[in-house]
Amino acid sequence: MQGYDKYAYEPFAVTVDLAVLTLRAGALHVLLVERGQEPYAGHWALPGGFLLPEESAERAARRELAEETGLADVSGLHLEQLRTYSEPDRDPRMRVVSVAFTALLPEPPEPRGGGDAAQARWLPYGSAGPLAFDHDRILADAHDRIGAQLENSCVATAFCPPEFTLGELQQVYETVWGTALDRPNFRRKVLATPGFVEPVPGAARLTGGRGKPAALYRAGTATTLHPPLLRPSREGRPA
């Protein structure tokens, strides 16, 4: 920062890229757009775009999120900066520095058709061949980050609708981590953490279909999870 006066500097194009994740039918899905032009024509890419002159990266990301999902109100959605990708050759045409974000959505709406060319679609995580540019790496980093955050924070509720059952919350963990969890133990842990979830007062119950109806909960006020909810059998614990 202090080098201003001594060194010349090069201007760069700055963009935001969004890894928008959601759960559809018990599987992790990603919002992707199909590229119509070279390079990477026909490949899928993460949605994103350039920063406007008077816009922070956070604001640009939220604007792009609204544009791509077609949602009227994105102000309550969970959006978080992931990291910045700045390899000189990450775009063959020019030097582009990109600030990547992760967004978590409940109940995904069908993405609107977009203006014209690029159509956005929900695709199952990992099903869209190699993505354009370095977007495979960005998406993998986003997945890693979310998985780690489920352990120490309460973001899992960001994947759920305003009222949800503990079974739905558990599915978030199982889907993102790719492991099955013991239901009674998960329940005990979540309810023992103050502020993680709070029961919906009116003995409200939701019947998803078969089985005993489950109690409904809302997201609590807590953001951090102490002690953390560790995923099973990560490297290091052999037996």
Next chain:
Amino acid sequence: MQGYDKYAYEPFAVTVDLAVLTLRAGALHVLLVERGQEPYAGHWALPGGFLLPEESAERAARRELAEETGLADVSGLHLEQLRTYSEPDRDPRMRVVSVAFTALLPEPPEPRGGGDAAQARWLPYGSAGPLAFDHDRILADAHDRIGAQLENSCVATAFCPPEFTLGELQQVYETVWGTALDRPNFRRKVLATPGFVEPVPGAARLTGGRGKPAALYRAGTATTLHPPLLRPSREGRPA
């Protein structure tokens, strides 16, 4: 990213800012440079500078780190991207997007006088009044991040020389967290975590001064800490 062809874009200046932390005499210190020119003339600022045309942010950060510390070999130092700051008004002169990094150093060398104007110095954390630009916030974010990482990773060894005692390692935790830890329990926890530290084979011992000589350890190969080493009395656990 795919918006290229549809939208115009504005070029931005891109810089890196470094929050370089170390321990000197049991206190957390930060590497700061004094600004000679407006704005913020006379204030302290984080070291940093512009990206060169063919340089990634990581490379620029490592180059700046070498320049500011005067160290010949910075290849082994712990350097990690923190986040990117892009508020439109964060620099009054122009639009600057800055990628911030945190660096952890053992045994800090006296910073070299630098080229000419800006002199770099180690100052105790929190002692340098308000910093220039948004550097107070960047530094606070870096401190938060390091504190959290001590819980789940083995980065604490990055603050220590190649061979260190468990007492020194514990001091890293106590200094960054600002809390005292029970020595036998800390020892039990560290030694029970495979790959965190490994003993120096030759019954090597170091006498720092008074007291029984301590065994020496080296950093192990593990990077993540499972289960984590939680700091005491964080919010949420009342009694």
Next chain:
DNA sequence: CGACTAATAGTCGATACGACTATAAAGAGC
């Protein structure tokens, strides 16, 4: 009605953790 399904309740043993006491090995001061 019975089979099935999913939610909820509860038990039990292993383990990790916080608090604490005890011992060992050095230097400082007398």
Next chain:
DNA sequence: GCTCTTTATAGTCGTATCGACTATTAGTCG
């Protein structure tokens, strides 16, 4: 030399937490 202080290391004990498991409840489906 002897004691006091300092720091490292060893070990104990009770509690909270966690993983695995069983049992019960309340619905739907055939």
